[in-house]
Each structure stands twice: as structure tokens, then as C-alpha cells.
Amino acid sequence: xxxxxxxxxxxxxxxxxxxxxxxxxxxxxxxxxxxxxxxxxxxxxxxxxxxxxxxxxxxxxxxxxxxxxxxxxxxxxxxxxxxxxxxxxxxxxxxxxxxxxxxxxxxxxxxxxxxxxxxxxxxxxxxxxxxxxxxxxxxxxxxxxxxxxxxxxxxxxxxxxxxxxxxxxxxxxxxxxxxxxxxxxxxxxxxxxxxxxxxxxxxxxxxxxxxxxxxxxxxxxxxxxxxxxxxxxxxxxxxxxxxxxxxxxxxxxxxxxxxxxxxxxxxxxxxxxxxxxxxxxxxxxxxxxxxxxxxxxxxxxxxxxxxxxxxxxxxxxxxxxxxxxxxxxxxxxxxxxxxxxxxxxxxxxxxxxxxxxxxxxxxxxxxxxxxxxxxxxxxxxxxxxxxxxxxxxxxxxxxxxxxxxxxxxxxxxxxxxxxxxxxxxxxxxxxxxxxxxxxxxxxxxxxxxxxxxxxxxxxxxxxxxxxxxxxxxxxxxxxxxx
RNA sequence: CGGGGUGUAGCGCAGUUUGGCAGCGCACCUGCUUUGGGAGCAGGGGGUCGGAGGUUCAAAUCCUCUCGCCCCGACCA
Numbered sequence: 001x002x003x004x005x006x007x008x009x010x011x012x013x014x015x016x017x018x019x020x021x022x023x024x025x026x027x028x029x030x031x032x033x034x035x036x037x038x039x040x041x042x043x044x045x046x047x048x049x050x051x052x053x054x055x056x057x058x059x060x061x062x063x064x065x066x067x068x069x070x071x072x073x074x075x076x077x078x079x080x081x082x083x084x085x086x087x088x089x090x091x092x093x094x095x096x097x098x099x100x101x102x103x104x105x106x107x108x109x110x111x112x113x114x115x116x117x118x119x120x121x122x123x124x125x126x127x128x129x130x131x132x133x134x135x136x137x138x139x140x141x142x143x144x145x146x147x148x149x150x151x152x153x154x155x156x157x158x159x160x161x162x163x164x165x166x167x168x169x170x171x172x173x174x175x176x177x178x179x180x181x182x183x184x185x186x187x188x189x190x191x192x193x194x195x196x197x198x199x200x201x202x203x204x205x206x207x208x209x210x211x212x213x214x215x216x217x218x219x220x221x222x223x224x225x226x227x228x229x230x231x232x233x234x235x236x237x238x239x240x241x242x243x244x245x246x247x248x249x250x251x252x253x254x255x256x257x258x259x260x261x262x263x264x265x266x267x268x269x270x271x272x273x274x275x276x277x278x279x280x281x282x283x284x285x286x287x288x289x290x291x292x293x294x295x296x297x298x299x300x301x302x303x304x305x306x307x308x309x310x311x312x313x314x315x316x317x318x319x320x321x322x323x324x325x326x327x328x329x330x331x332x333x334x335x336x337x338x339x340x341x342x343x344x345x346x347x348x349x350x351x352x353x354x355x356x357x358x359x360x361x362x363x364x365x366x367x368x369x370x371x372x373x374x375x376x377x378x379x380x381x382x383x384x385x386x387x388x389x390x391x392x393x394x395x396x397x398x399x400x401x402x403x404x405x406x407x408x409x410x411x412x413x414x415x416x417x418x419x420x421x422x423x424x425x426x427x428x429x430x431x432x433x434x435x436x437x438x439x440x441x442x443x444x445x446x447x448x449x450x451x452x453x454x455x456x457x458x459x460x461x462x463x464x465x466x467x468x469x470x471x472x473x474x475x476x477x478x479x480x481x482x
Numbered sequence: 483c484g485g486g487g488u489g490u491a492g493c494g495c496a497g498u499u500u501g502g503c504a505g506c507g508c509a510c511c512u513g514c515u516u517u518g519g520g521a522g523c524a525g526g527g528g529g530u531c532g533g534a535g536g537u538u539c540a541a542a543u544c545c546u547c548u549c550g551c552c553c554c555g556a557c558c559a
Contacts, residue, residue: 010493010508010520019553027493038550093557115559148558149483156558230559269559300518337519344519355518365518482559 014281018225025275026153029284029346039151039158049292057194061186067137072119075110080118084244090211094146112145117263120166121245131251136168154272155482162267168259175260179236182264183217187232196287196398197221197277198405199231202453207440214238220452222405223276226426228452228479231273234264278397284347285369287397288390295320296348297328298339300355313354344369349393370396415466422447432463432473439467449478
């Protein structure tokens with residue numbers, strides 16, 4: 001550990017000062033930076049490259065499940081936003097309003113979208129006439145503005161990027177199936193396979209659900225400081241919006257009926273999750289599937305052999321380029337050691353070193369970011385080995401994270417022990433809850449822990465509520481959350 | 483929006499108590515020597531000391547007002 005700290009002078013210790021470590025890593029790795037606008041960050045090329053790779057993996061899955069992308073306006077007239085009562089109430093405190101066009105005061109204020117249900121529903125009501133128009137499966141990749149009081153890079157910013165899916169169905173069952181399909185086949189698959197982040201899935205309590213939804217499903221990820229982060233949500237909106245926006249269709253049986261809807265989203269917050277879950281004392285550790293640079297070539301340049309080594313490095317890059325995202329660091333004036341640390345801090349999964357010694361033996365050195373392990377590889381085997389190593393790193397990150405998650409799920413039925421765990425160890429607590437908002441609120445008040453989700457797998461034996469002791473109670477996960 | 487803290491070069495800070503040439507480390511630029519786990523030497527550039535007003539021969543330093551940021555609460559993806 002001491003050795004690690006020595007290598008990374010620019011970032012705070014993860015163990016000693018996690019919040020500072022997080023900010024340092026995000027900024028020094030050049031993922032993002034602060035701007036002069038309060039709560040708004042700039043996503044720098046390296047961070048945006050990461051986001052683009054993340055988008056690609058999720059967008060593919062969204063399309064594979066039959067959805068299409070579209071674009072709806074940034075502005076939402078106040079009257080539209082107000083149509084669904086619970087929805088407005090939920091979002092009103094954090095809406096940014098446009099009141100003027102040029103110097104002219106607007107007749108009606110325009111909200112900058114805090115989410116797009118309202119504007120999309122207003123159009124769905126125009127587009128949907130017949131059962132033949134259904135289902136509608138639309139997604140959009142856009143920016144969102146929510147006037148949060150406290151912001152943190154990626155985790156909570158005034159403006160952020162996300163995708164939001166909005167679907168319309170004939171029946172309650174079909175909407176429910178869609179909500180769960182997104183949760184499992186799209187989000188869970190993406191987050192676990194591409195981002196190597198294991199998740200706990202389940203339903204949100206009434207208190208925690210989306211404003212205006214019938215119910216909300218969630219994917220929750222455990223960060224390495226023991227706090228949970230909501231990684232994505234999928235809402236079954238029921239007919240709340242259909243009724244508020246008058247979205248009806250004429251069914252096969254010639255009856256006019258309200259539609260059933262869903263909406264679901266994931267955000268740039270997931271970038272923060274990657275940093276917080278996989279990172280270590282040396283900085284970022286990116287999963288190969290989304291890393292902007294998968295292999296960084298560091299040529300070892302001595303005066304006499306510089307030319308040959310650079311040529312060799314260039315030819316290796318040309319070969320690897322066909323299958324991998326690869327870059328070469330030819331900067332003068334930085335020692336190899338400096339570059340090693342730099343690229344490790346930026347989370348590149350594999351480093352390839354090539355110098356005169358290697359050239360003489362027809363080999364290169366490969367160093368893994370996740371384990372630090374260094375091996376010599378013959379040139380003929382390079383492509384094969386790089387592929388193998390990248391797959392292995394991806395898997396290893398997930399396995400480690402999964403183990404960490406499992407080790408930090410603790411069961412208790414004793415409230416005092418519950419408090420101790422939350423205070424000292426954090427992580428998740430698996431326990432029972434009677435279903436009353438009162439108990440939920442009290443626990444939050446006394447321990448800062450909230451119910452992250454009600455898992456789908458309910459064990460047969462029912463337990464007593466951790467707070468009031470009432471039976472029967474539901475199995476839930478509690479944790480402190482971001 | 484309540485309680486606390488803090489603003490001095492891109493970053494991290496000293497200087498403020500007791501007013502007297504605006505400094506240090508890192509980063510940056512130039513040159514030479516270097517380069518297999520954060521190189522060395524020499525030279526150089528960069529500041530309306532968060533902002534406004536006041537006291538004074540003289541203000542980073544004292545006074546008044548104001549703004550930003552951070553932490554803890556309340557709110558949240």
C-alpha cells in the first residue's frame with residue numbers, strides 16, 4: 001500500500017479520503033472538470049469517449065429489443081408539466097424555467113426538461129388512434145436539467161446526459177413485461193457485462209418510486225466505500241399519464257381504452273459508478289469493453305535506438321488497431337516510469353512496453369492494470385494474447401466486484417445491530433420491513449439508511465419488521481445511498 | 483435553505499496575529515544531458531491576493547458590505 005501511494009502523488013488516498021479521491025481521479029484522469037456554471041461539469045474527450053462506448057453498448061441492446069431512437073424538445077410548457085399531479089409535485093422543486101425569449105416575456109413559462117414524460121405523452125395522445133398503432137417503443141439520448149442543491153461530478157450535476165425510453169402498450173401485462181425486459185435483458189445485461197458492475201435488482205417502495213409511476217424497478221450497485229448507487233430505473237407508469245394526457249385507442253372489440261405505459265432511464269452517473277467501484281489507490285481502472293483506450297503502447301526510447309523502436313511500436317499499433325482501441329505514447333521528455341503511472345491512473349486496461357531488449361528477442365511486455373502482472377509475449381502471439389487478457393480483465397473486474405458485493409450483504413433482525421452495521425461497515429442489510437412509510441421514515445431519520453429495493457426473490461419464511469416487529473413483513477435491502 | 487469552514491499563479495499552499503518590494507513546491511516554456519516504474523542542471527513566463535467600498539504616507543494583511551466554493555444537515559438519478 002505504501003508503495004502504491006508513493007506512485008500517485010496527484011490523487012488523495014482512496015482509503016483515507018474517499019470523496020477527495022473520487023474528485024481527484026475524475027479530474028486528473030481528465031474525465032471531467034468543473035466549469036464556471038454552478039453544478040455543471042464539462043465532460044472532457046477522455047470521459048466523453050468512455051461515455052460514447054457506454055452508449056454504444058446500451059444503444060445496441062435497446063435496439064435489439066425492438067426500440068427506436070427519436071428526439072423530443074428540450075422545453076416543456078408549464079401547462080403540460082402540470083397535467084399529472086404527482087409528477088409535477090415530484091419534480092417542481094428542481095425545475096429550471098425559461099421566462100423570456102430575447103427581451104420579451106413569455107406568455108407561458110417553459111420548463112427545461114427534468115424528464116420527458118409530459119412532452120412525449122402530449123404527442124403520443126395525437127399519434128395513437130387504434131390498437132394497430134401499438135406498441136410504441138421509443139428511446140431518446142438527451143440532456144436533462146435538474147436544479148439540485150448539492151452536486152458532485154457525474155453523480156449529481158445540474159445538467160446531465162441520459163437515455164430515456166418511453167413505451168406505450170395495450171395491456172397492463174404487456175407494459176409490465178416491457179418494464180421487466182428493460183430491467184433484466186437491457187440494463188442488467190449491459191451494466192454487468194459491459195461495465196462489470198454487479199447489481200441487486202428489485203422494486204422500489206412507494207416512498208422511493210418515480211413521481212407518477214405505478215411502481216418502479218431499480219438496479220442498485222454497491223460502491224467501494226459501502227454506499228449504494230442507483231444505477232438505473234424502469235417504471236411501470238400504469239395508466240396515470242394516459243389518463244392525464246388522454247392517450248386512448250380504439251381496440252379490436254371497438255371499445256375506447258386508455259393505454260398502459262412505461263419509462264426507463266440510465267445516466268452519465270454510471271461513469272461515476274465505474275470510477276467508484278473499480279478504482280484503486282493508483283486511480284481509475286476501466287473495464288476493457290468501455291475503455292476509450294484498451295492498449296497503451298509505451299516505447300522505451302534511448303537515443304541510439306529511438307528510431308527503430310518507434311517504427312516497431314508503430315507497426316504493432318497498426319496490427320492491434322484492427323481489433324482494439326490502441327494508442328501510442330511517443331511524448332518526449334517524460335520517462336517511461338512517468339508514463340506507466342500516468343496511464344495506470346487513467347485506467348487503461350493493458351500497457352504494452354517495447355524497447356531494444358524486447359526487439360532483440362522478438363517480444364513485447366504486457367502489463368495488466370487490474371493485477372499489475374507483467375508478461376513477455378512473442379510478437380506472433382500478440383493479437384491472440386491481447387484479446388485473451390482483455391477478456392480476462394473484464395471478467396476479473398466483475399468477479400472481484402461481485403465478491404465485494406456478496407461480502408457486504410449482512411443479515412440481521414436486530415435494530416441495534418442494524419445501526420452498528422450501517423455506522424461501521426455500511427454495505428447492504430438484508431432484513432424485514434412491515435411496509436409502513438412510518439417505519440421507513442424513522443429508520444432513514446435515525447440511520448440515514450433507506451430501502452434500496454424489495455427483491456423479487458422473497459424467501460418463504462416471513463420475518464418481523466426490523467423497526468416495529470410486526471408480522472408478516474417483506475424482505476428488503478437497506479443501505480446508505482448516494 | 484440552516485450550522486461550520488475556506489478563498490493568494492493551472493494545482494497544492496506559506497505570508498494575515500504585529501500593515502512596509504507578492505513568495506514556495508508541483509505544473510508550464512526554452513536549451514543541454516537523460517529515458518526499462520514519476521530524471522538532472524541552467525534559464526524563463528505566468529498574479530487586478532474572490533469582488534466592491536472604506537481607514538492609512540502605505541492594505542493580501544485592519545474595517546464594512548458582497549460573491550463563490552467545500553463539509554455537515556434538509557432535498558435528490
